[in-house]
Amino acid sequence: METYQVSEISEHMSFLEMMDVLNERLITEGKEPVAFDHDCREGICGSCSMYINGEPHGPDRGVTTCQLHMRKFKDGDTIHIEPWRASAFPVIKDLVVDRSAFDRIIQSGGYVSVNTSGNSQDANAIPIPKENADLAFDAATCIGCGACVAACKNSSAMLFVSAKVSQLALLPQGQIERKERVLNMVDQMDTEGFGNCSNTGACEIECPKGISLDNIARMNREFLSAKV
């Protein structure tokens, strides 16, 4: 663990801009900067992944680290920053972790097997109840940041996996591969070494997109009905 002092931090800065200030200073001192993942800086790409003061994405709710602002901290505070910690997310460097386990879970079945030929039927051919469309959308807003895994005491990926399973289970397009999808995805999730869900609910609280525990219950149902 390293402790760095940073000064001249404005309350309007985002957390990552504070990190920029730190790194700029380290570079001018001829030192190596602290590596961290970040990209869009508007809370949608899911790159940023810091465990700040004991919580993923820090103390604010419904935000990613890039949307966390320094006004949430007090002058003189010591801020603890760690990478996500899970055996399925090996650390690459400093605060950067490898989340490709998530990609492999999606690859195992998180899609509808239609070709991109453009010869599919008209988009309005199957009406979808607004309620289902909205629920599917809510599940689909997952940004794959991994905060759920980081927050869970068991490093379980259930919230992430269930969001994708739910999205497709709620839509008519997802029905054909419904059973196989959930079986394959859960299988891959287990293979990657994520822990088991014990319903603590930490994932839902820390999720920057507010993905609901309803999705985990739905995946449990989907899985059980696919298995019997």
Add this chain to the structure above:
Amino acid sequence: MASNKGILNTSILRKFAMALSGLFLVVFLLQHLTINMTSVISADMFNSLSHFMGTNPIVQFALQPVLAFGVFFHLIMGMVLEMKNRSARPVKYAYSKPEENSSWMSRNMIITGIMVMLFLGLHFYDFWLPELKLKFIDGVWNIEDRYFAELQHKFHDPIRVALYVLSFVFLSLHLMHGFQSAFQSVGFRNNKYTPFIKKLSNIYAIVVPFGFVFIAIFHFLAQ
């Protein structure tokens, strides 16, 4: 294709089994409490019910092994899951504030569970082992009025009573998370019923363990 793993090698089935065995034990607890409660009301009623439970062949040779298996399974599976979950995070956080996003009960099921398990050891030593010895080694099946006296005898000792009380506090904490969590694990969750289940869960988690506490203290004071 999904590989055809053994039934308990999938995370979701493991927790499903955990939930079912837990719910089974929840039902058993209620039954146990009901019978014990009669000891507060009438020694005779308690004796006759206990004798029925202790000698009825269906209870003895069908239900009792199932119960034993349920307890044993829930316990072993709980430990297995805990070990797996721990290995999913080999490097712990240096600084963590789990209380910001989850309840103490939900995070410490293994602690409350182990405490309950230790209590079970004491409980078996107190009641179950003497029962087995009496029935299966000594072959005595027909004393119908011994149960109430045995009960009173055990709750004579203030240390034992204190241990019982403490254990039921742990059981209460265990149930507070476990009861409602079991419904989530089996996929039972919707806007209409889930709030009710959560309330019921909390009520159960308080009423049932403290019912047992009440019985223990009642008999202690009654002597």
Add this chain to the structure above:
Amino acid sequence: MSTLDSKIPEGPIKDKWTNHKNNINVVNPANKRLIDVIVVGSGLAGGAASASLAELGYNVKCFCFQDSPRRAHSIAAQGGINAAKNYQNDGDSTYRLFYDTVKGGDYRAREANVYRLAEVSANIIDQCVAQGVPFAREYGGLLDNRSFGGVLVSRTFYAKGQTGQQLLLGAYSAMSRQINKGKIKMYNRHEMLDLVIVDGKARGIIARNLVTGELERHSAHAVVLASGGYGNVFYLSTNAMGSNVTAAWRAHRKGAFFANPCYTQIHPTCIPRSGDYQSKLTLMSESLRNDGRIWVPKNKEDVEAIRSGKKKPTDLSEEERDYYLERRYPAFGNLVPRDVASRAAKERCDAGYGVNKTGEAVYLDFGSAIMRYGREKANVLHIKNPSDAQIKELGEGVIEAKYGNLFQMYEKITDDNPYKTPMMIYPAVHYTMGGLWVDYNLMTTVPGCFAAGEANFSDHGANRLGASALMQGLADGYFVLPYTIGDFLANDIRTGAIPNDSAEFLEAEKETKARLESLVNNKGTKSVDHFHKRLGKVMWDKVGMARNEQGLKEAIAEIQQIREEFYKDVFVPGSSNEFNTELEKATRVADFIELGELFAKDALERNESCGGHFREESQTPEGEALRNDKDFAYTSAWEWTGNPSQANLHKEPLTFHDIELKQRSYK
């Protein structure tokens, strides 16, 4: 003088694409298995192209610098995607979408390409729905539409404010399916650093593994660049931190012409800069201009009072406010197109009326909308003689239902409550219409090197309409490239695997290695960001929303100076053979500096105002943009000659058969 062949098919515009598909070469399925294609970038264009090409049977290698293809910057698009579905029965058609796009682009796009885009747009929606993209729906279960700036119909499909995310996840899932099948080999955390040309054809790339720092040689029969736009040449933009021009620029240096680099879209409604530490700017959806009124104070004294905190904006009476868009453009008011709204904000701020400390902000005020909606709502609820406070509360409820998430985002960033005090906004760089020059087949001037999505220049002319970027990215990737690439690859069925250890590959690898080593061994005194910020400042001040000859000449000189200092004094810590984010930035900024110079040169050469390019020399007496079709109705395609300042200009004349050229007016 032009050597450019745009390969526009013959025939009437509505038959061109069909005829073309009927006549181009096709690779048979068995042979597709023998052909490798590299795709650089995994956003809407790259992701869609990778998935489609893999489905066809090609062996695809896809590269992205992010840790997952799902994080490409297409994900940040908010508003929606256009398609000529005419579900609203409001008279939309392929022609109308085509017309709107050409007009919105200020008549600087290639007709045939735009028509094709409009033609395939409807298919995109079908495709995405089939993939399980959860578009917004009406209560009857059918798809909902909203309207966007610059058009008269409702043709924008959306998924709340996260349309880009949902479409990208659709493309990502299609890719994931092919990755699972082994048809796509995905290279995450890899960055293309050079294009390799063998016998005059693009045959591979040099990529750096960003985790280990290793250089890798990857060969293929064709290379598709779908690496996005170059808005980060301004340092501050709404682009992601990693968005860069390197892939396109390296191809440019290897012979691909760069078209219209000066066409940049500056989006009017972004959250203003709050200080020098600012790393990027955040966009607020264009939809806010439906209800928000834009103003600055009429009097300078009020400006001073507001800046120093003595007055609040709400203290100013209606008479003390200047609703300058409504004043200047009574017909369109606050709903003028993006380029016009941005320039008007700059005009006021340059005149000293900016309302924040930096002097670069104007108000976007929902006060009157809140009162208007409040009164309506009070009527609906039959409230007799409601008090102002009551009306306000009801109105705030209506506004919250419409824009709640945007207001919340604004409050998170600025800590101001936009229900109580007007939002502050300022224009920011958002999208680049320019890019690699491509023909009708999306092939650059390097045979075998294709460009798709924002990385090419083809469809938006000098200004892009809202909700058209997503449409273009997916159209290129799903429906255009999979056909047109076959025309080139049909000649390669007997070529066999391309070796990656030929002299050309080794040479390119050596050069790249030397470039990286010289950066890390430079051991100067200033960080990469230092130079990037300086470049951005020059670009914004002199090549930004308004440009003139003198400023552009100064800009070119200053950028050359920055470039010189960069190579003398940049400090890149660490080494080249490890995870090194500073080195990544350094290679990108080095290319941005070169591009910046070409950008300014292009802006200098185009002495007319069109779309996002405003030359002060070319304006009407009222200060509006003035196009010059006689002298500038062409696409500028620049050829690399060893130095940006000596780039060679090639002109592709733009001819309009199906649309009449008109001067845009929003008065």
